[in-house]
Amino acid sequence: MQNLKVIEKRVNSHVAKCTFKILTDNIRSMKVTVSDATELHTFISSSLERYFKDDSSFWGNDWFDLEDSAGSEQSHKKLQQDAIYCLKALCQAKIWRNADEKLRLSHTRRRISYIYNQREVVATIWKELKKRCESLISLKFDLYVSSIESNLSHGSKLVEYWSNLYQNYKNFLSTFLPFLEYIRVNYTSLVHDIPTDMNLLDIYELYFITLVKTKLNSKFISFLKSYVFECFNRETSKLNVSRVESPMLLVYKHRASIFDDTELLFEDFYFGLIREYVQTHVDIKINLTYLNHVIRYLKNNALITGAISMALLDRSNTIFLENTILLHSQCVTLLGVLKDDIPLEFGTNKSEKFNQISDQLVVLIGTYKTRGVATSFQNIYSELIHHSLKAMIAKKADLHSQFVEICKLVLITDNEKSLQCHARIEITKAMGGSLNLMSSYSKLCDSSIRKFNKSVINNLVKTSNLEPKNSLIINVPILLKLDSSFLIRYSHSLFRRAIFFGPKIYETLTNSRYLEFHLLILFEKHYKNSPSYQGLMLLKLEILRSAKLALDFQSHYKDNTEINFFLFNRNHIPSTFRGEGSEVGTLPEHLQEVWKNFEEFYLEKDPKAEHKVISPIYKFQFCEVETPYFLSNGKRLTLDLTIFQASVISLFNDADLLTYEHILEKTKLDSAALKEILLLFNDIGLLKLHKGSYLLNNAFQPDESRIKDGKLRFLVNNNVNTGLGRNETNIIDSHHREGNRSYWTQELLKACIVRSLKGRKDGLEYEVLFEEVESRFLGMSVGEFKEALEKTIREKYITKRENYYIY
Numbered sequence: 001m002q003n004l005k006v007i008e009k010r011v012n013s014h015v016a017k018c019t020f021k022i023l024t025d026n027i028r029s030m031k032v033t034v035s036d037a038t039e040l041h042t043f044i045s046s047s048l049e050r051y052f053k054d055d056s057s058f059w060g061n062d063w064f065d066l067e068d069s070a071g072s073e074q075s076h077k078k079l080q081q082d083a084i085y086c087l088k089a090l091c092q093a094k095i096w097r098n099a100d101e102k103l104r105l106s107h108t109r110r111r112i113s114y115i116y117n118q119r120e121v122v123a124t125i126w127k128e129l130k131k132r133c134e135s136l137i138s139l140k141f142d143l144y145v146s147s148i149e150s151n152l153s154h155g156s157k158l159v160e161y162w163s164n165l166y167q168n169y170k171n172f173l174s175t176f177l178p179f180l181e182y183i184r185v186n187y188t189s190l191v192h193d194i195p196t197d198m199n200l201l202d203i204y205e206l207y208f209i210t211l212v213k214t215k216l217n218s219k220f221i222s223f224l225k226s227y228v229f230e231c232f233n234r235e236t237s238k239l240n241v242s243r244v245e246s247p248m249l250l251v252y253k254h255r256a257s258i259f260d261d262t263e264l265l266f267e268d269f270y271f272g273l274i275r276e277y278v279q280t281h282v283d284i285k286i287n288l289t290y291l292n293h294v295i296r297y298l299k300n301n302a303l304i305t306g307a308i309s310m311a312l313l314d315r316s317n318t319i320f321l322e323n324t325i326l327l328h329s330q331c332v333t334l335l336g337v338l339k340d341d342i343p344l345e346f347g348t349n350k351s352e353k354f355n356q357i358s359d360q361l362v363v364l365i366g367t368y369k370t371r372g373v374a375t376s377f378q379n380i381y382s383e384l385i386h387h388s389l390k391a392m393i394a395k396k397a398d399l400h401s402q403f404v405e406i407c408k409l410v411l412i413t414d415n416e417k418s419l420q421c422h423a424r425i426e427i428t429k430a431m432g433g434s435l436n437l438m439s440s441y442s443k444l445c446d447s448s449i450r451k452f453n454k455s456v457i458n459n460l461v462k463t464s465n466l467e468p469k470n471s472l473i474i475n476v477p478i479l480l481k482l483d484s485s486f487l488i489r490y491s492h493s494l495f496r497r498a499i500f501f502g503p504k505i506y507e508t509l510t511n512s513r514y515l516e517f518h519l520l521i522l523f524e525k526h527y528k529n530s531p532s533y534q535g536l537m538l539l540k541l542e543i544l545r546s547a548k549l550a551l552d553f554q555s556h557y558k559d560n561t562e563i564n565f566f567l568f569n570r571n572h573i574p575s576t577f578r579g580e581g582s583e584v585g586t587l588p589e590h591l592q593e594v595w596k597n598f599e600e601f602y603l604e605k606d607p608k609a610e611h612k613v614i615s616p617i618y619k620f621q622f623c624e625v626e627t628p629y630f631l632s633n634g635k636r637l638t639l640d641l642t643i644f645q646a647s648v649i650s651l652f653n654d655a656d657l658l659t660y661e662h663i664l665e666k667t668k669l670d671s672a673a674l675k676e677i678l679l680l681f682n683d684i685g686l687l688k689l690h691k692g693s694y695l696l697n698n699a700f701q702p703d704e705s706r707i708k709d710g711k712l713r714f715l716v717n718n719n720v721n722t723g724l725g726r727n728e729t730n731i732i733d734s735h736h737r738e739g740n741r742s743y744w745t746q747e748l749l750k751a752c753i754v755r756s757l758k759g760r761k762d763g764l765e766y767e768v769l770f771e772e773v774e775s776r777f778l779g780m781s782v783g784e785f786k787e788a789l790e791k792t793i794r795e796k797y798i799t800k801r802e803n804y805y806i807y
Helices: 002-029 037-051 055-059 070-076 083-092 118-151 155-186 200-233 247-253 266-281 290-308 310-322 328-341 352-370 374-394 399-411 417-430 434-457 472-480 486-510 515-527 531-556 589-605 643-653 660-667 671-684 741-757 766-776 782-794
Strands: 032-034 095-102 109-115 622-630 636-642 657-659 687-690 693-696 711-713 799-801 804-806
Touching: 037 118, 083 118, 118 155, 118 200, 155 200, 200 247, 200 266, 200 290, 247 266, 247 290, 266 290, 266 310, 290 310, 290 328, 290 352, 328 352, 328 374, 328 399, 352 374, 374 399, 374 417, 399 417, 399 434, 399 472, 417 434, 417 472, 434 472, 434 486, 434 515, 434 741, 472 515, 486 515, 486 531, 515 531, 531 589, 622 643, 636 643, 643 660, 643 671, 657 660, 660 671, 660 693, 671 687, 671 693, 741 766, 741 782, 741 804, 766 782
Parallel strands: 032 095, 636 711
Antiparallel strands: 095 109, 622 636, 657 693, 687 693, 799 804
């Protein structure tokens, strides 16, 4: 059966070829006579209509169907293939022309016939074909013009109409142009009205867009604008600009004039349209999907503008970016969104959300780099850092919240190491310099350790919080690349915690359930070879040794131990806490016995004890004194006192009324220090001055807003040394300084003064020293500087010679 079908097709093909041959032979052999050029045009026109078979599909209305393009394409294909043979035959036909000839030597005429010059025949056929083509296009295009005028505000219809119209037009040209091309190729010398350097398709594309402009007249610009805007409004998946040429492509490709009265370049006009579109139609909400929307517009631009010319793409992309990502206000806001939403994750295995946000920053900075404005991005990022941290300080955010903000500002630069370095520098500046930053981190460590220890005691701690990948406090030094000198401040806080917690600190330093245990592992890993770390380790070993000794003493004297003894080698105590001079005071009688027991215990434990001298350091001794007063929650009030405050108040166990002289004699305190203590108790209402004596207030009701964990703390006046010599450094436990910002300011200023004078053999004058310290410590007042300077001299870190201060 298959063989039979093949034979049948071959027979049909043979019959068709025979038909074409008979038709063309008939045209060549027939004798046609015309009288003039008009009759020649008439004959050729009628011949074209007669010999082009199925002329209804060829000349019909369906090829400009605005609602469809595929159907028209099918109808164009219906044009019979033998039409081209007819055209060839017509060009080669012998056409006769009648003429009158005047006889010689006579006035008579006779009619004769001669063959028309083939040049005139072919030229007439060419003109007739062009006339038919252009008149048909013009006629049919009127349908589109009426549709455009009613749909300029409906972009989707406009694009669809153009797409179908131009596709049908190309289908029509693909069918019709071969006839014109035949004459142009075979009779080149006869075709003078078209440029030789253009093909027929380009000629009729230019003709088409020129016709569009002529027909639309004043609405031509609105048409182009509406068309471009609608293309950009569409989803990328619904754009199919490669299927058909846009009107902008035709204008650009053939350099058709846009305005009749001006020589406006196409590039200027097109970029102006894009700029207007971005400024009036692109309004993207700034959130985590912001860049996705910008990228969608850039993809659309790549398709739309790239279909016109790749040479226009870079500039058009820049216009989109200049009004979105490269816009200062939008970039700052977007960076803030990325910073707020990035998860606090450390280490290498980050979540998908973290990587997405980090990748978005890479896209952002890459955009700035490729356009040569990377410095602008750094400035914007610096602005964000300073604004964010100033806002945190303004709203008095706690240290943990501040360092959360700091870590997020660094984390979003995870994939941009150079920018991460820049971030660290700007964060240091925003935090008031490296000294301030390190001090803030040390305070954060101290408060976090205290809170964490409470959580461990109450069994509320989660072990997952101690993993390096989850712990903010463990990762801050790594993230900010803190200098090892911050460990000096950490040593100070560790010493204070040892004094406050007593032997309990042994467990916090050696048990993996505690935060400080993991912090020390971190410090060893990153700062092992630094002098600051070596000093910290010496202190740690001293604390562990002292804690072990104190625990042994407690187990040996279970019944009468009321003091936790910590024994320190003087050289291993941080220099800030050493102090000089004699300490005057007497322990309460019941504590004196405990002290003697400890001295005996130490002599037994240390074989070299007889060569050493141990003495109490009263300034580090604090007591918790239980009182007979009750709080509103029904619990007893506890007083958190210095050893000398406790010595004074304990005297009222035996009497409610005591004279000043009696108290002075019993405690052996410095007169000024005793007066300060009594004044403090009097101000708080615990004691009352009665006829020159002090009376215990049995109706004492404390201000419960000052009570924390059931304890009332008494801050000591900085200008009075409680039980110390007048030249002694007044150092109290940080537990009693909690929230005292002026103390930390003074400590930092003292450090700045010492650092400024180190290495300067001749020292500095007051004014020069002030300027030097001010450059290191932003925001200090003259009064704060003078107070810190006096303390630094009094503590013998520096000396003063005339008007020069020397280290």
